[in-house]
Amino acid sequence: MRRQQHSFVSLKSTLITPYVTLILMLTLVIGLISYWAGSRMVATLSERLSLEMVERIGQAVDRHMFGSSAVLEAAFPKGMTAPKDITPIIDQMRTRFWTATTLHTDPNDYVYYGNTLGQSYGLKRLENNKAEVRIKLDPRKPREYFSFSGINGQQSYVKTEDAVFDPRIRPWFTSGQQREQQNHTWTAVYVDFATSDLVVTRARKVLSDSGQLSGVVATDVSLIKLNQFIADLKVSENGLAFLVESSGELLASSNTINVRQLPSGMMQRVTVSDAGEPMIKLAYDHIVPLLKKESSKNTGSLTLSTENETLDMAYKHIIDTAGLDWTAIIIVPRSDILAGVTKQVFMVGLLGVIAVLIAIGLGFRILNRVASDVSSLSRAVMDADHSEDTLPATLSRKDEIGVLARSFMDMRKGLFTDQLTNVANRAALERHLTNLTAPAKQGETKVPFTLLFIDLDNFKPLNDLFGHDNGDLALIEVAQRFKTLLGPDDLLARYGGDEFVAVLREQNHRTHIDKIKQRFNDVLLAPLNTLHDIPPGENVYITASIGDSKFPAHGQDIESLLRRADKVMYQYKKVNKNRY
Known part of the structure; x- marks a missing residue:
C-alpha cells in the first residue's frame, strides 16, 4: 500500500513538475509579451498626444499672430493710397488707427506709419478708452507725443523726444518696402529694450496714387x-x-x-x-x-x-x-511613459513566482484590463468623432491610465470646442473638412457637401453700444439658433470673431441651398432675448451675410472651399448686408 502510494506521489510529482515548469515558462512569455504589447500601445498613445500638443502650440501661434493682419488692413486697407505728405490726412489716420488697435488690443496695441519723406504717425492704446499718438510732420524735428480719450477726444500735449526719429532706416520700413506688391512681411524677431521680451513686427507698403512707394504701415507683436x-x-x-x-x-x-x-x-x-x-x-x-x-x-x-x-x-x-x-x-x-507599465509587469511577474496559479489568474485579469483600456484609449486617439463613447471604463480608473484618459478628454474638448459658444472651433472645422475632402478609398465615393460662410452684420456696433458682455451673449444665442437647423451629420463652427461656418452634408441643389440659407436668416428675425440691461421697449436684432461653396464643384481642398464661400459672402455684403 505504501509502495503504491509512493508510486502515485512519484508519478504525480513527475506529471506536476513539467506542468509547473511549463506554467512558469508560459508566465514568463506572457509577461514579456504583455510588456512588449503595453510598450507599443503606450508608445503609440504618447505619439498621438505629442502630436496633439504641437497642434495646440500651432493653434496658439495662429491665434496670437493672425490678428496683426487685420490690424494693418484696418489702418491702411489694401488699395487705399496715401499722399506724399500726410498732413492733410492726419484726422483720418487717427480714426482708422484707433479702430485698428481696437481689433486685437492684446497684443496689437500699437500701429504706426512712416513715409518716404521721413514723416511718421503712430497710435498706441494705453487703456480701454485712452490712447497716445506720436507724430512727426517735419522730418527734421523729433516726434511729439499727445494723449486723448475716446475716438473723438481732444489731444493733450505730453512730450517731445530728444532724438530725431527717422522711420526710413527702421527694419520694419526697409522690410516692408522690399516686399513685392503690397504683401505683408514679418521683420526679424528682436529683443525689446524696454521690456526685455521678444517682439516681431508685421509690415506692409502703402502706395501713392501713381503706384509708387509712399510709406510703410506696421504693428508690433509681443511674444511674451x-x-x-x-x-x-x-x-x-x-x-x-x-x-x-x-x-x-x-x-x-x-x-x-x-x-x-x-x-x-x-x-x-x-x-x-x-x-x-x-x-x-x-x-x-x-x-x-x-x-x-x-x-x-x-x-x-x-x-x-x-x-x-x-x-x-x-x-x-x-x-x-x-x-x-x-x-x-x-x-x-x-x-517617462513606460515607468508605470514596467512597474506593473514586474509586480505580475513577482506574484507569478510566489504563486503560479494565482499569478496567472491575477496576471491575465490585470493584463486584460490594462490592454482593454489602453486599446480603447488608442482607438479614441485615432477616432476623434467617437472618443467619448469608447472611454467610459478608462475614465473611471484611478491609476495613471485613468489620469491619462481624463487628461486626453479634457485636452480634446479644449482643442476642438469654442470656449464661448460651445460649438466647434476652427481646429475642429479644419479636422472635419480634412476628413470630408480626403481621397476616397478604393470602391468608395466621396459624399458631396455644402459649406456656408456666415458673417454677422453690424456686430461691432452692437458690441460698442451694449458692451462686450452682451456681445458675447449675442454670439452664444446666435450659435444656439443656428444649431437648431443642423442635421445629425452637419457641423457648425465658430471661425473667428463674429464669423461662423456651417458644413451641410449632401446639400447639392441650388434651390435647396437657397432655402437652407433663408432658414439661417429666418432664425435671426426674432430679437435677441438673452442680452442684459437693454432699455425698456428696445429690441436688439442682428442679421447675417452668407456665402456658400460646394464640394467638389467649387474646390476639392479646404482652402479653395473657404476662399470661395468667403468671396461670395463679401460680394453680397458689399451690395447689401443681410444677403445670401
Whole structure:
C-alpha cells in the first residue's frame, strides 16, 4: 500500500513538475509579451498626444499672430493710397488707427506709419478708452507725443523726444518696402529694450496714387504670451516643449530662457546651442533640416535613441504667406511613459513566482484590463468623432491610465470646442473638412457637401453700444439658433470673431441651398432675448451675410472651399448686408 502510494506521489510529482515548469515558462512569455504589447500601445498613445500638443502650440501661434493682419488692413486697407505728405490726412489716420488697435488690443496695441519723406504717425492704446499718438510732420524735428480719450477726444500735449526719429532706416520700413506688391512681411524677431521680451513686427507698403512707394504701415507683436503658454505646458516629468526659428534661435521653451543678459548689460537671444539643454539641440539638429526637404510634412513625429535614453518627438512647421518660419517641438523620454507599465509587469511577474496559479489568474485579469483600456484609449486617439463613447471604463480608473484618459478628454474638448459658444472651433472645422475632402478609398465615393460662410452684420456696433458682455451673449444665442437647423451629420463652427461656418452634408441643389440659407436668416428675425440691461421697449436684432461653396464643384481642398464661400459672402455684403 505504501509502495503504491509512493508510486502515485512519484508519478504525480513527475506529471506536476513539467506542468509547473511549463506554467512558469508560459508566465514568463506572457509577461514579456504583455510588456512588449503595453510598450507599443503606450508608445503609440504618447505619439498621438505629442502630436496633439504641437497642434495646440500651432493653434496658439495662429491665434496670437493672425490678428496683426487685420490690424494693418484696418489702418491702411489694401488699395487705399496715401499722399506724399500726410498732413492733410492726419484726422483720418487717427480714426482708422484707433479702430485698428481696437481689433486685437492684446497684443496689437500699437500701429504706426512712416513715409518716404521721413514723416511718421503712430497710435498706441494705453487703456480701454485712452490712447497716445506720436507724430512727426517735419522730418527734421523729433516726434511729439499727445494723449486723448475716446475716438473723438481732444489731444493733450505730453512730450517731445530728444532724438530725431527717422522711420526710413527702421527694419520694419526697409522690410516692408522690399516686399513685392503690397504683401505683408514679418521683420526679424528682436529683443525689446524696454521690456526685455521678444517682439516681431508685421509690415506692409502703402502706395501713392501713381503706384509708387509712399510709406510703410506696421504693428508690433509681443511674444511674451506665447512664451508663457509654452512654459506652462505639462509635457511629462522629464519632457519639454519649445518653439524655435529655422536659424536656431529660441522663441519660447518650457524649461529654458529665451533671452539672457550679458555682463555688459545688453540682452541677447538664446540659441539651441547655448540653451544648456542637450535634448533641444538634438531635436533641432534632426527635425529642422528634415523640414527643408521638399517632400517633408509640416507635422510629424520621430523616435531617436541615445546612449542613455529613447526619445519620442513630435513637431509642427508653422509658416505663413508673410514669411513666418517657426517650428514647434515636443520631446518625451520613453522612460517617462513606460515607468508605470514596467512597474506593473514586474509586480505580475513577482506574484507569478510566489504563486503560479494565482499569478496567472491575477496576471491575465490585470493584463486584460490594462490592454482593454489602453486599446480603447488608442482607438479614441485615432477616432476623434467617437472618443467619448469608447472611454467610459478608462475614465473611471484611478491609476495613471485613468489620469491619462481624463487628461486626453479634457485636452480634446479644449482643442476642438469654442470656449464661448460651445460649438466647434476652427481646429475642429479644419479636422472635419480634412476628413470630408480626403481621397476616397478604393470602391468608395466621396459624399458631396455644402459649406456656408456666415458673417454677422453690424456686430461691432452692437458690441460698442451694449458692451462686450452682451456681445458675447449675442454670439452664444446666435450659435444656439443656428444649431437648431443642423442635421445629425452637419457641423457648425465658430471661425473667428463674429464669423461662423456651417458644413451641410449632401446639400447639392441650388434651390435647396437657397432655402437652407433663408432658414439661417429666418432664425435671426426674432430679437435677441438673452442680452442684459437693454432699455425698456428696445429690441436688439442682428442679421447675417452668407456665402456658400460646394464640394467638389467649387474646390476639392479646404482652402479653395473657404476662399470661395468667403468671396461670395463679401460680394453680397458689399451690395447689401443681410444677403445670401
